[in-house]
Amino acid sequence: MNESLLRELVPAVIGVLVRRGADFASAEDAVQEALLRALEIWPDDPPRDPKAWLVTAAWHRFLDAARAEASRRGRELAVEVEPPAGPAPATDDTLRLYFLCAHPTLPPASAVALTLRAVGGLTTRQIAAAHLVPEATMAQRISRAKRRIAGLPLDQPGDLATVLRVVYLVFNEGYGGDVDLAAEAIRLTRQLAALTGEPEVAGLLALMLLHHARRASRTGPGGRLVPLAEQDRSHWDTGLIAEGVTILQTALARDRLGEYQAQAAIAALHADARSACETDWVQIVEWYDELLRLTGSPVVRLNRAVAVGEADGPRAGLAALAGVDPGLPRYTAVTAYLHERAGDLARAAELYAEASHAAASVPERDHLTREAARVRQLLRP
Amino acid sequence: MKYLLLKHYRGGPVPVVDYGSMDQWTPEEVDAHVQYMRDFAARLEQTGEFVDEQALSPEGTFVRYDGEGRPPVTDGPFAETKDLIAGWMIIDVESWDRAVELAGELSAAPGPRGEPIHEWLEVRPLFAERLTVIE
Numbered sequence: 480m481n482e483s484l485l486r487e488l489v490p491a492v493i494g495v496l497v498r499r500g501a502d503f504a505s506a507e508d509a510v511q512e513a514l515l516r517a518l519e520i521w522p523d524d525p526p527r528d529p530k531a532w533l534v535t536a537a538w539h540r541f542l543d544a545a546r547a548e549a550s551r552r553g554r555e556l557a558v559e560v561e562p563p564a565g566p567a568p569a570t571d572d573t574l575r576l577y578f579l580c581a582h583p584t585l586p587p588a589s590a591v592a593l594t595l596r597a598v599g600g601l602t603t604r605q606i607a608a609a610h611l612v613p614e615a616t617m618a619q620r621i622s623r624a625k626r627r628i629a630g631l632p633l634d635q636p637g638d639l640a641t642v643l644r645v646v647y648l649v650f651n652e653g654y655g656g657d658v659d660l661a662a663e664a665i666r667l668t669r670q671l672a673a674l675t676g677e678p679e680v681a682g683l684l685a686l687m688l689l690h691h692a693r694r695a696s697r698t699g700p701g702g703r704l705v706p707l708a709e710q711d712r713s714h715w716d717t718g719l720i721a722e723g724v725t726i727l728q729t730a731l732a733r734d735r736l737g738e739y740q741a742q743a744a745i746a747a748l749h750a751d752a753r754s755a756c757e758t759d760w761v762q763i764v765e766w767y768d769e770l771l772r773l774t775g776s777p778v779v780r781l782n783r784a785v786a787v788g789e790a791d792g793p794r795a796g797l798a799a800l801a802g803v804d805p806g807l808p809r810y811t812a813v814t815a816y817l818h819e820r821a822g823d824l825a826r827a828a829e830l831y832a833e834a835s836h837a838a839a840s841v842p843e844r845d846h847l848t849r850e851a852a853r854v855r856q857l858l859r860p
Numbered sequence: 861m862k863y864l865l866l867k868h869y870r871g872g873p874v875p876v877v878d879y880g881s882m883d884q885w886t887p888e889e890v891d892a893h894v895q896y897m898r899d900f901a902a903r904l905e906q907t908g909e910f911v912d913e914q915a916l917s918p919e920g921t922f923v924r925y926d927g928e929g930r931p932p933v934t935d936g937p938f939a940e941t942k943d944l945i946a947g948w949m950i951i952d953v954e955s956w957d958r959a960v961e962l963a964g965e966l967s968a969a970p971g972p973r974g975e976p977i978h979e980w981l982e983v984r985p986l987f988a989e990r991l992t993v994i995e
Contacts, residue, residue, distance in 0.1 A: 586954050589908070611862075611989065612911050612952050620908025840988035 483666070485517055485529065486600030492533045493597060494572025501541050503579065504625040507597050509541035515602060573598070574674045577667075578637020581645040582628050589624035590645045591652075595660075596621055599667060605658045642671065643683050643739065650687050661691060672726075681730035682740030688723035689746035692716040704846040708755040720750045741770040760790035777804050785813055793820035811837055812847055819854060828854040862911060862952045863959040865966060866982035869918050871943030876978040879971040889972050896969045904951060904962070915947035950986070959983050 489510055496506035513536035517529075526532035580594040592610075595601045601609075607617035650664035668684045696710040705711075727743045745766045752758040767783035770776075780803045788796020796817045803810065815830035831851035838844035882890055904910035921936040949966070953959050963981045971977035 588952070588954060592908075610952070613905075616905055616908050616910045616952070619906050623906075623908055838987065844987055 482518070485514065485521070485533075487670075488530050488533055489514060489600030490573040490576045490598050492530065492537055493576060495534050496537055496541055497572070499538065501545075502629070504622075504629055505541055505544060506537070507625065509537040509544065511596065511602070512540045513537035514600060518602070573670070575637070577642045577671060577674075578635075578639075579628060579631065580624075581637075581642040582631065583638050583641045585624050585627060587645065587648055589620055589627070590641070591648050592617060592621050593624045594645055594667070595649065595663070599663055601658060601663070609652065609658050609660055639675070639677060639679070643679060646671070647683060647687075647739075650690075661687070661694070665691060678730040678733045678735045679737040679739050681726050682737055682743050685723040685727035685730065686739050686743035686746055688719045688726070689743060689750050692719035692723065692750065698842070702842055704842045706846075707749060712753065715750065720747075723747065724750070736769065736773070738770060738773050741766055741773060745770075758789070760786055764790045777807055781807055781810060781813055785816070788817050788820060793817045797821065808837065808839055809834070815847075815850070824854050824858050828858060861955070861959075862950055862986040862988075863956075864982075864984045864986060865949045865951065865959075865963050866984060867946040867948060868980070868982065869944040869946045871945075872980040872982060875980065877971075877975075879975075879977055885972050889970070889974070892970050892974065893977075897966075900966055900969075901949065904949075909951050909953050909958075909962075911950040911952050913947070913949045916945055918944055918946070956985070959985075 492513070493503070493506050493510050496509060497503055501509070510533070513533050516536060517533060521529075576598050577594070580597050581590045585593070588610075592606055595606045595609075596603065603618050603621065604614050606621075607614040610617065646664050646667050649667065650661050652660045665684070665687050668680065668687060672680045672684050693707075693710065693715050695716070696712070696714040697705055699705045723743065724747050727740065727747055730740050731744070745763055748759050748763050748766070763786045764783065767779060767786050770779050771783060781800070784796050784799035784803065787799040797814070800810075800814065800817070805811075811830055811834035815827050815834055818824075818830060819827035828851050831847050831854060835844050835847035835851060838847055879885070882893065885893070901910060901913055919937065921934045923932050923934050926933040951959060951962060953962065960983060963983045967979045967981050968976040969979065
């Protein structure tokens with residue numbers, strides 16, 4: 480059985496149940512139960528029509544739950560037992576689910592979990608494993624999220640920017656358990672791009688593909704971080720790069736620039752360079768200027784300083800750091816790098832060591848500790 | 861973001877109020893304290909923020925390698941060790957502020973006469989296991 484095919488059916492099946500009168504929360508639970516059942520029995524007994532099988536199984540589960548709830552309250556069942564036939568395009572249903580699951584009222588971690596379950600078709604266990612939390616905690620996080628959005632109409636236009644932020648969060652969560660969340664985020668964004676045609680969705684898809692293309696070279700033995708300049712570029716996935724660049728060019732041609740397209744443009748310039756020293760840093764700085772204009776983000780200002788350091792020299796890079804909040808993650812790592820390039824090795828070593836304490840992840844901490852050690856070695860006579 | 865809430869038998873800042881060790885409380889006060897801890901963990905599971913919880917015995921010792929073919933060397937236990945960890949809870953929350961808020965609630969666990977014990981808890985961010993794209 481193709482598990483990804485099964486998962487692709489999940490949002491459409493939720494849509495069918497909702498159109499038949501089920502509320503979103505109950506429909507989503509019923510489909511999750513049907514999904515678990517399908518994962519159990521399809522390998523030995525594959526259905527002829529997988530979608531019809533899922534709809535039937537989920538609808539029965541929904542009715543059972545609704546009947547139990549009705550009798551608990553001593554009321555009549557409020558939904559029709561016989562589903563009304565009503566054609567509605569499944570694509571709209573799926574798009575609405577994206578908006579609902581990444582609703583701006585939800586905390587990001589809850590939106591991520593709900594999106595992965597209702598739109599991505601992952602099981603609670605898989606989502607919990609990917610986030611290294613107990614399954615019971617993840618189950619509660621998802622039901623709370625559903626309670627929070629209960630009663631919100633499904634047919635309202637949603638906030639695309641929030642949806643993009645949520646799928647990009649999923650992308651950045653990388654691997655965990657048996658699920659590759661980066662690949663899952665790409666699948667979700669691909670589907671979203673097909674549903675909307677918005678240039679920013681294409682921009683995010685291009686950005687993910689371009690980052691993903693470099694994934695194999697980004698870590699060395701034992702999960703060690705390999706910085707961009709030291710990556711073995713022969714391991715970059717040229718197919719993904721070509722696809723990312725094409726998608727980006729088509730999006731840019733529509734002349735509605737946004738932050739993801741600008742970030743993808745920067746990633747494309749990196750991907751384009753055959754060696755680190757052939758990188759077109761001047762153009763990258765121009766894109767950072769554009770990105771800064773679009774977002775005003777302090778993180779962009781910090782990354783821009785690195786690019787300025789490469790284009791105009793480390794002193795210019797350090798000057799570009801003026802006005803950037805030193806409390807930002809990676810600020811100290813960036814200053815360490817610029818000081819090293821400027822020849823101030825003693826300061827650089829101190830800063831690398833300091834930055835290692837402020838790292839966000841184990842590989843980043845180990846990398847910065849090693850950088851401090853490397854520079855200290857250079858300092859020894 | 862995951863945080864560790866670390867509970868100490870000893871160590872950390874000077875206690876605000878010294879209620880003595882739990883064995884000097886009444887059994888009902890001990891029960892109320894333990895129940896508060898259980899309810900706290902259960903509530904965090906309900907909010908989708910609970911990850912793990914362990915309690916540590918104050919017993920134990922320091923151990924180190926002592927060379928090829930030699931048994932490990934042990935040292936301790938030390939009655940006067942400055943810092944003695946009693947246990948921990950790991951939470952997965954949206955922000956540092958939320959972690960501090962929860963630690964504050966945990967520190968309000970009841971002691972003698974049902975008064976909050978104002979215990980100092982250490983809050984420490986966990987490093988993420990996985991790397992995010994940072995280039």
